[in-house]
Each structure stands twice: as structure tokens, then as C-alpha cells.
Amino acid sequence: MKADDYRERKLEIEGWPVNLTSYRIGETFYCNADNVSPGATLVRVSAPTREEAEAAAIERAKVKLASTQRHAV
Numbered sequence: 001m002k003a004d005d006y007r008e009r010k011l012e013i014e015g016w017p018v019n020l021t022s023y024r025i026g027e028t029f030y031c032n033a034d035n036v037s038p039g040a041t042l043v044r045v046s047a048p049t050r051e052e053a054e055a056a057a058i059e060r061a062k063v064k065l066a067s068t069q070r071h072a073v
Contacts, residue, residue: 014065
């Protein structure tokens with residue numbers, strides 16, 4: 001199957017840079033949120049619309065990143 005309606009954008013969530021990628025396969029939209037550096041996947045979500053998939057991915061990423069401790073370098 002081929003991915004359609006591909007979109008990628010960068011945003012900041014809870015002070016962390018996040019890359020949000022969304023695309024459609026068939027009738028379902030998928031969204032992947034990853035930490036820009038090192039690129040580790042935070043969440044993967046599927047939903048009937050892009051808006052629902054992105055909103056769910058952002059909300060889950062907020063929860064995970066809010067509980068992540070930062071250490072002074």
C-alpha cells in the first residue's frame with residue numbers, strides 16, 4: 001500500500017523539539033511523534049482523520065515529555 005497526504009512538521013512540546021509526521025494509508029491516518037535528537041519514537045497513533053491523529057499524538061507526547069527529567073550539563 002502507498003502512503004498518501006504525507007506531512008511533516010517540527011514543534012516544541014513541553015520544552016522538547018518534536019518531529020510530527022502524519023500520512024494516510026487507505027481510509028486511516030497515522031501520526032508518529034519523535035524526539036528530534038536522537039530521533040527516538042515517542043508515540044504512534046492512528047485515527048479516521050489527520051486532525052484526530054495529530055491531536056492524539058501531541059497529547060500522548062505531552063504526557064511522556066512532561067514526566068521526562070532534564071539534567072544540567
